[in-house]
Amino acid sequence: MALIPYGKQHLSEQDYAAVLEVLKSDYLTQGPQVPAFEAAVAELTGAAHAVAVNSATSALHLACLALGLGPGDRLWTSPITFVASANCGRYCGAEVDFVDIDPNTRNLCPQQLAKKLAQAAATQSLPKVLVVVHMAGASAPMAEIAALTKRYQVAIIEDASHAMGASYQEAAVGGCQFSDISVFSFHPVKVVTAGEAGVATTQNATLAKALRQLRSHGITRDAEDSHAVLPPWGYEQHALGMNYRLSDIHAALGRSQLTQLRSFIARRFALAERYHQALADLPVKRPVLDPESAWHLYLIELEHADTRRAVFEAMRAQGIGVNVHYIPVHTQPYYQALGFQHGDFPLAEQYYAGALTLPLYPDLTEQQQDTVIAALQKAIEDA
Numbered sequence: 001m002a003l004i005p006y007g008k009q010h011l012s013e014q015d016y017a018a019v020l021e022v023l024k025s026d027y028l029t030q031g032p033q034v035p036a037f038e039a040a041v042a043e044l045t046g047a048a049h050a051v052a053v054n055s056a057t058s059a060l061h062l063a064c065l066a067l068g069l070g071p072g073d074r075l076w077t078s079p080i081t082f083v084a085s086a087n088c089g090r091y092c093g094a095e096v097d098f099v100d101i102d103p104n105t106r107n108l109c110p111q112q113l114a115k116k117l118a119q120a121a122a123t124q125s126l127p128k129v130l131v132v133v134h135m136a137g138a139s140a141p142m143a144e145i146a147a148l149t150k151r152y153q154v155a156i157i158e159d160a161s162h163a164m165g166a167s168y169q170e171a172a173v174g175g176c177q178f179s180d181i182s183v184f185s186f187h188p189v190k191v192v193t194a195g196e197a198g199v200a201t202t203q204n205a206t207l208a209k210a211l212r213q214l215r216s217h218g219i220t221r222d223a224e225d226s227h228a229v230l231p232p233w234g235y236e237q238h239a240l241g242m243n244y245r246l247s248d249i250h251a252a253l254g255r256s257q258l259t260q261l262r263s264f265i266a267r268r269f270a271l272a273e274r275y276h277q278a279l280a281d282l283p284v285k286r287p288v289l290d291p292e293s294a295w296h297l298y299l300i301e302l303e304h305a306d307t308r309r310a311v312f313e314a315m316r317a318q319g320i321g322v323n324v325h326y327i328p329v330h331t332q333p334y335y336q337a338l339g340f341q342h343g344d345f346p347l348a349e350q351y352y353a354g355a356l357t358l359p360l361y362p363d364l365t366e367q368q369q370d371t372v373i374a375a376l377q378k379a380i381e382d383a
């Protein structure tokens, strides 16, 4: 167990009290906490609709289903992401492909996207859905991306799992100004937590309705939606949905955490600025100091990629929980078995070769951060 992990939740008395209150109430699930949590996310993001589920992975799956993704369709995403951004396409039976990254931001690259869309248009192999990941909490260039996809009628899902509280062009991420659906994660390592949870936001009432129905077995109890006049005990199943519901226990924690979001991000940004200054003279590439980022992760790249393993092991040996985000998805055995090969997305692979994630979380003290920085410096010298 690392003494200094790469990420960690911050919980307070307020959070404990919020959870305890639910445990003492009548509803552990399907009570008032889930809609209250959804309302808080809608307000924060400016989205008209927010639908809470039990994970961001579930939210990505439902988002794909709501957009009609199925066998014979294609989903594109970035190779530098968690596997869930791609797997959601596979759940629906769609083919998955990737768009290489911008090495500066590690987000999907608009130029690469433009090129790939033009090729796909020529061969009638355009994607139905593009999943845009906001890597480390900094928004991808959504206006550019949406301008490129518009003429091809590609639906956009923002995988904003890292980006709760981030903004883009001064508007909150999740407002879906340039996308159909945005998805947030509340896993404990993310910016705010609910234990486990995901939320999908959208401005589109039809999509919101589909998301809600699919999260609970594809069932409706709404008289307006029903084919027949329902008896008082009645419900109708209209689609093959899941049980992806969130409990009220989780929702209450998520809601309480959201009230602390601004202070969490302010602290993360202050620590990111400290790293930025302290690492200026080391042979590492630092992340862009984006003030609109939620600063989920602090990602560096070692200039000498061949020393990454030695640096990683030296820091882990001292109890510093460095990590690597991410192993390019197309190099995973599952995706290799589908035909992808090493070398398919060279910019992603080049980034990955030297990538290292340094600890960043609100409770990281400046003293601990100085320990991390000194250990990194020494590990690089020794490597």
Ligand SMILES: *Cc1c(COP(=O)(O)O)cnc(C)c1O
Pocket: 054, 055, 056, 057, 058, 081, 082, 084, 085, 133, 159, 161, 162, 184, 185, 186, 187, 197, 198
């Ligand atoms: C964490 C994460 C997910 C999955 O989130 P869960 O809530 O754990 O399902 C999806 N995409 C990205 C980019 C993530 O970092």
